[in-house]
Amino acid sequence: MNRVKFIDRMAQGRVSRRDVMRSAAAFGVGMMMMPTRARAEEQLVVMEWSGYDQPDFFKAYVDKHGAAPAFSIFANEDEALQKVRSGFNADAVHPCTYSVGYFVEAGLTKPIDTARLSHWNDVFEPLKTGVGVVVGGNVVMVPCDWGNSGIAYRTDLVEPDYAANESWAIFTDDRYEGKLSMSDTEGAAEIVGLLLGYDKKKIFEMSDAELEATRPLLEKIVKNSRFLWKDNTEINQALASGEIVAAYAWNETVKSLKEQGVPIKYAQPKEGIFTWLCGMTLLNTGKADEAAAYDFLDAWLSPETGKYMIEAYGYGHSNRKAFEIADPAQISALGITDPVQHLNNGILFEPVETARNQKYIKLWEEVKALKQ
Known part of the structure; x- marks a missing residue:
């Protein structure tokens, strides 16, 4: 079993504690990072792009829960979709507007109650109702990065x-x-x-x-x-x-x-x-407490996450307050004076x-x- 498959199976609670202990050294996985079967039943599992599993993207979640979620890294959304369809139990996924509909169509998503998100009111208004954010009259993706x-x-x-x-x-x-x-x-x-x-x-x-x-x-x-x-x-x-x-x-x-x-x-x-807009979608396949999933989504929506996104990666963020606290020089370097207009000027996928x-x-x- 390779390292990625081993971590995925741990996150699903499909590896015994004995196997966890025996295999940890072989794969170089620290025990603080590993969900045991007992912990996996409660631990949030997120399907994510490479590099987006860094705590700076969801610091408020770590501060509240004491640890990061378990992550399953994907190369593209089709890979993530097929994995969930095959029985992988994840609580959330990070798709984009052009792909979230496939998860909805497959019956794998849950509508998002935006009243449970403390930062929702700070999201740029046009992003709240865009194609891919709202599908079938329901908010199915919290817009985060673009x-x-x-x-x-x-x-x-x-x-x-x-x-x-x-x-x-x-x-x-x-x-x-x-x-x-x-x-x-x-x-x-x-x-x-x-x-x-x-x-x-x-x-x-x-x-x-x-x-x-x-x-x-x-x-x-x-x-x-x-x-x-x-x-x-x-x-x-x-x-x-x-x-x-x-x-x-x-x-x-x-x-x-x-x-x-x-x-x-x-x-x-x-x-x-081309321009892209991506965000967080709740899946109905997860086993973690739904409140933890909402905490994770809210952490991604925070202006602090947006500030990090702008300054460290050069991407935009959906929270307008992120642009108020980010380094003005970094914002200028992005060539963005009006985030919404910037999105509208491109060819949105x-x-x-x-x-x-x-x-x-x-x-x-x-x-x-x-x-x-």
């Missing part, structure tokens, strides 16, 4: 003409073959949709013929990518070393590399930059209807196979 999905590029390594003509087309430019990195996501088809001239609504609802038309450029993107990344630390390192000159990236990559002195820029592609989304995924898997 940012961009764009192009990070080395200003000293790309061709001189690129800065004057920033575009998603860099991924299809054969001059950069083997020097780029696309995220391992079927959303690459939406990028190609923009390059083909589809509007920002159409790219999330392409017909079979329109989707098939993206295949040639998708194949070129895969060919030109040195690797398809799953964890942004991969591109952070590759951009810093010069192994690649540009990558599909989030704000954190640009912030981190700038602080290291790497000549990096976040493009404003002429076709548009929208949910793709389930059956249609499976076709996006199938196409991407077929195209990826060319690299193997």
Whole structure:
């Protein structure tokens, strides 16, 4: 049993105390971090993105409960969804507006009672009612973090003409073959949709013929990518070393590399930059006290969490008070004067209807196979 599976089984109460004690040393897991079977029945289990299991994101929860929840880390929301569908008992998950509907559709979520959240009144008003936050008339996701999905590029390594003509087309430019990195996501088809001239609504609802038309450029993107990344630390390192000159990236990559002195820029592609909004959703599969789950959601909504998000990661936060207490220089560096307007100016990722989304995924898997 590998370390990740071992921790997941502990969180589910499916490992005996004897096995816990015997295996702890082998996996290097400290007892303070491990839920025994007795503790697992009460411990909150959260499905989370890599890096978001740091206590600074939910300090108020740790202060109240004395310890962090148990975490199950996922690479993408589809992986998390399939894991819960397969019987994994989690209390909360961290999806985005474009994916939370799949959890709702699968009957895995619980409506959120916002009256139980002390920071709800401080959330930017437009975020409280947005698509993905409210589904079927119920709040199913507490909006927390938001940012961009764009192009990070080395200003000293790309061709001189690129800065004057920033575009998603860099991924299809054969001059950069083997020097780029696309995220391992079927959303690459939406990028190609923009390059083909589809509007920002159409790219999330392409017909079979329109989707098939993206295949040639998708194949070129895969060919030109040195690797398809799953964890942004991969591109952070590759951009810093010069192994690649540009990558599909989030704000954190640009912030981190700038602080290291790497000549990096976040493009404003002429076709548009993507924006994402993610948050916390309650699952009906968990075993922990529901009050603990609400404490965790509320901790994520706190202005202190938002301050940390802005200053440490370069992402936005849903609590308007976070922008009042965060370092003004850091906010200025984000290029955000009006958070709501910033979100509106981008191409907000929208949910793709389930059956249609499976076709996006199938196409991407077929195209990826060319690299193997």
